[in-house]
Amino acid sequence: MPIPNSVQAAINAQIKNELQAHYNYLGMAVHFDATPYRGFAKWMRLQATEEYGHAMKLYDFLSDRNGRVELATLDAPKTSYDAHPLDAFRSSFANEQLVTGQINDLYELAQKEKDFATLQFLAWFLQEQVEEESTVLLMIERLELVGNDPAGLLRLDDEAGRRVAEAPAPASGGGK
Numbered sequence: 001m002p003i004p005n006s007v008q009a010a011i012n013a014q015i016k017n018e019l020q021a022h023y024n025y026l027g028m029a030v031h032f033d034a035t036p037y038r039g040f041a042k043w044m045r046l047q048a049t050e051e052y053g054h055a056m057k058l059y060d061f062l063s064d065r066n067g068r069v070e071l072a073t074l075d076a077p078k079t080s081y082d083a084h085p086l087d088a089f090r091s092s093f094a095n096e097q098l099v100t101g102q103i104n105d106l107y108e109l110a111q112k113e114k115d116f117a118t119l120q121f122l123a124w125f126l127q128e129q130v131e132e133e134s135t136v137l138l139m140i141e142r143l144e145l146v147g148n149d150p151a152g153l154l155r156l157d158d159e160a161g162r163r164v165a166e167a168p169a170p171a172s173g174g175g176k
Helices: 005-033 038-064 086-112 116-146 150-161
Strands: none
Touching: 005 038, 005 086, 038 086, 038 116, 038 150, 086 116, 116 150
């Protein structure tokens, strides 16, 4: 069954959204690379890599459904934040909440169009967004807890720098 045009357009929009999130996280990494917080820079780069993976997962799914991928222009990311790491992490959380809303809207559209293959595919993204928001929120809570304590900030930075990339989610088939 061909993918409905409305769902195809929405998936293309979500590919852009995920690539924009990737670019936004790279901007946060740029910010942290110019500070002593190199662990936070690594954390943001890993997050950027995850967002890129999400975009490619959508790309492959659309391609596998004989849809047409249409790439859109990305906005330049913000690369400067307040001195305290909380500013960048709060921006990260707002971005994750935005993406969650976008995925929910896409899921709702697929339901309306009775595009069950896309619904099944998007279930992974719904769960992923729960994890993404939870991960960032935990970091915000911990940063709020340590406040401006240099030792606490350096410890969190060190922990962030030890974060390892998760195994990538299987793609839908890798395109045609």
